[in-house]
Amino acid sequence: MSVRPTRSLGALFALTAVSAVLVAGCTSNTAPAPSTSSAAAAAGSTAAAATGSSAAPASGEPVVIGFSAPAADHGWMGAITKAAVAEAAKYPEVELRQAEATNDVNLQISQIETFINDGVDAIVLLPFDGAALTEVATKAMDAGIPVINVDREFTSPLAARATVLGDNYGMGVSAGSYICSQVGDKPDAVIAEVAGIDSLPLTQDRSKGFADALSDCGLSVTNRVAADFTVQGGETATSNLLQAAPKIDALWNHDDDQGVGVLAAIENAGRSELLVVGGAGSKNMMDLIQGGDSVVKATVIYPSTQAADGIKLARLIVQNANLGDLQSAGVPRTIQLFAPVVTAENVAEYLPNAFES
Template identity: 30%
Template structure:
């Protein structure tokens, strides 16, 4: 007995076979796990730790993704080596928060030119050899901090109103933008002037001696603007140790973390006058990695994240919004 296939049967069989093949292909694609390398510039700051935590938490939502995190130890050469190593591991996508722009540009371009998507977070690199950038608007946040300071000086009827600006790492784009933005915002009050701009390199431990030296040189400082909250906190301790009248001073910072030692709690407790939230972008980076690798979506070149002003009037509300953590 023989079996005969007519044209319609053959077509039907071919269609079923094709559908089965496509199904297998789809199942294989769904089972594929993509390797994401995250090159973090360092682990020694609470804001960086928060970024790491948010990246890991977001990645857990997607079983298709596996994330490997490296610690650049705030060293350009170490971070370059980290990225080179991740590339050798055949990562499917790189997320990087560069220590400094120029030294990391070359290795980022190397990864991008190798056909690996690159998401740059927080700090930019030079040129446009990357897939997308995600970060807050440092210039705008600086402007807002400057305007807040200008208004406070006017409200206190201080003329002159002497401002100590404690800068972040001088070669980093965030420090440059936060400084230029602050200067722009401060122009709203001609009586407000920056009298010194030492660097803390984002570290509380370095902000303390830098501020102490500034207070020794000028005991008439009215405002401290820290490029991050750790810098403002270090200056607060230095002012306290110097015996200055803290109730007559304003301490402004950037980050707005909800941790027990973060700015939201500090504002609520009266140590810091204001802070501006600088989102880490960690969760957004992983979300876009998922869209690029799994959903095959085209990413925009730039995603700018918003901010919130934290002040004594809304600190409790911000605490609820961002979920303040207890010890």
């Protein structure tokens, strides 16, 4: 099948060339620079991506990091916590105080208050609800404890010293650009989309990026359904979609966990004419890509290493260290990780950091 380059795909490759990515499993430790623990002094650079390829000292002053994240009721979330714990274990001077994973907002707030009372050196926080945790995170910052906000943003810039984010819009762009490269020479190609929860901004961002990238090669989404990031929801939504669309050229599923259900629906319907692109980067999907005999041809990474990067940044901030390869001093205020496409050609590179759905 001919490959039709698009401006969106080219832009993504250009971004890869000029931006380095701070992904815990793919970069080494970083080199030193100044930091601050107060919100007012936290102003600094915003980086679409950054790297830590220069080695920092193997150890430094002791660092006590409080870590809190939602319950691991999702493969990606489980991988988030596992990677954070593994990252902290790399540094003999780091003591990680891990709060019990919870989806109870009030319990998570009390966990952060405990960290504040205990006087930890830094807090890495993936909030169940960013808005609900903003006030207590600001309280920590006011107490001189730098907060590293992971994935779900607070509603105030004063609540975090640094923020590590995935790129939801970029996921959609990557998925759409890949599909353009595969079927963009078919002006009547039928494109389907299985989204996550439609009310969430992250789902809206993913869908917008997907639509924008498809429009660059003259395509658009023909059939779309929303699931709920669960296996059962993915199977039900996809079954409905397949009944409505007797022929599909390409389908993007936003989430690899719900993708288990998506693939079950496709198998049950006996459909094999379509190519499937996943989302997030699970080992399950990568194994299918590597095997080469599945409808799954690619997945788009949404890094499950974000909290691990948060641990790395917390250590650097407390130890007055800097990210390597940056001319500017200080750890950036915002780091947004790239959303690369994993295919049979590069899957071996990404498998080590893949999570189990």
